[in-house]
Amino acid sequence: MESYIPRTIETQLYESLTGPIRKVNILYGPRQVGKTSLSDKILHQLGTDKILRLNADAAPDSAVFSSRDPAQLRLMIGNNEFLFIDEAQRIPDIGINLKILHDQFPKLRILVTGSSSLDLANKVLEPLTGRTRTWWLYPMSAQELSSAFGTLNYHQRLEEWLLFGTYPEVVKTPGREDKISYLTELTNSYLFKDILELANIRNSNVLRNLLKMLSLQVGGEVSFNELGRKLGVSTLTIQRYIDLLEKSFVLKVVGGFSRNLRKEITKSQKIYFLDLGIRNALIDRFNPLSLRDDIGALWENFLFIERMKLLRNNQLRGNHYFWRLHTGAELDMVEQTENRISGFEFKFRSKKAKAPESWVKAYPEASFELINTENYLPFVLEPPKK
Known part of the structure; x- marks a missing residue:
């Protein structure tokens, strides 16, 4: 793991997996975000070889773990103390089987990963009620990159983060063209293959065109009705696709902040991309900031998502909104903590x-x-005080 960059949730996830309160730990995050690398690092720290590692894509493993048969499960578990299942959403009836494992193997500690919160959560939510601890892994955060490379280096590479995003492989790839090739491949394989298959979407052109339209509306209020009219589909279809994209860790949907003042806008939404490299790949725009007309949108997306990651990664409760009045007064972000x-x-x-x-x-x-390029570092690096 020479090129491994430590993740903020690493210590807390290790403590949850080994601590006195036994839970099924579920690690959500998009493909290629580093879930397997983080899990390998934690499993290596356990200092034991009594670990059963399973890949849900492997047919024999999947067959046993969808059996609901305690005897078969016991044969597979053997004397192992830890169980790791990668991409668990691919196993039929995974929730029921995890419940059996949790309830009938009182010493077994379990860590599973999933790249779709929609698919996996639907399968584990009810069977595992009260038995889970949920974790979220995002593209590399400002806090993680600053810790790895130093704050000055992080700041000097700001344009890189705005253009190419912070997927681990992108961060490690030195060449501009290699970064673009990776992001293009990731976008085509993950967005337009996995997600279409996951939701059984037949018309890929609608999803592709929707994502391109949303890429060009970052930072602006989005009308689902208008998107539906332009794409020739119903508003409900647009809502379903955007919900799917959010639960697949592509988008973040943000609502308006209000305490019921009559002039406050609450029914509109803004859309941000969890990774700007994905956003720029969708519209094939990687030209330098000096030649762009969307710097404001990039900056707003960057700050909004980095602040969200900062709170989530540090296990801090808080909600984020935009704020606008019908008269035109507005704020880009409202952060509401306890x-x-x-x-x-x-x-x-x-x-x-x-x-x-x-x-x-x-x-x-x-x-x-006001957050600008001269004072943004504390905003993205220092968690707000409780």
Whole structure:
């Protein structure tokens, strides 16, 4: 694991797998994000060879683990103390079988991964009620990359993160063309193969065109009705596809913040991509920032997702929204944690911004901050205080 970059959730996931409270640990995340590498690192730290590793793509393994037969499961488990199942959503009836394993093998510790929260969650949610601990692994975070390379190096490579994203393989790949080739292949194989197969979608052109349209609307409010009209499908179809893309870790759907003031917009949504490299690959735009007209959208997407990853990776509770009034006053992000509300405006170059008067009047207890390229590092590196 010479090129392995430590992940923020690593220690906490290890402690959950080995601690006194026994749970089925489920690690969600998109393909190629590093779930298997993280799991291998943790399993290696266990210091035992009593580990059963299974790949759900292997037919014999899948057949036994979909059997619901305790005797067959016992034969496979043997005297192993740990069980690791990769891409568990591919095993039929995985939830029932994990319940059997958890309940009938009291010393067995279980770690499973899944690249679709839609598919795997549907299979394990009810059978494993109260028996799971859920973890999320995203493309490399600012906190992880800064720890690995140093804060100065991270900042110097900001344009790289905005253009090519932070999938582990992209980070490790030095050449521009090699990065583009990898992202193009990942987009074609993961987005337009796995997701189509997962949801049994026959019309791939609609999904492809929807993603391209959403790529061009990053940071703007999205109308599902309008998307449906342009693509010639129903609003319900658009909602289904976007829900699928969010649960497959491609998109993040963000709603409007409101405390029921009449002028606040709450029914619209904004769409962000979990990785900007995927977004740029969809529209085949990797030209330098100096030649782009979408820097504002890239910057907003980058900051919004990095802040979300920062809270999630550090196991902090918080919700993120945008805020806008019908009169036009707006904020790019509202962060609501247990004890504070914070408003943020994102500007790539601007050094000055004032909180909208309507925001200050409606939420006098809330803070406001402009985030630009000169002060963004604490925003993406330092978790908010509890």
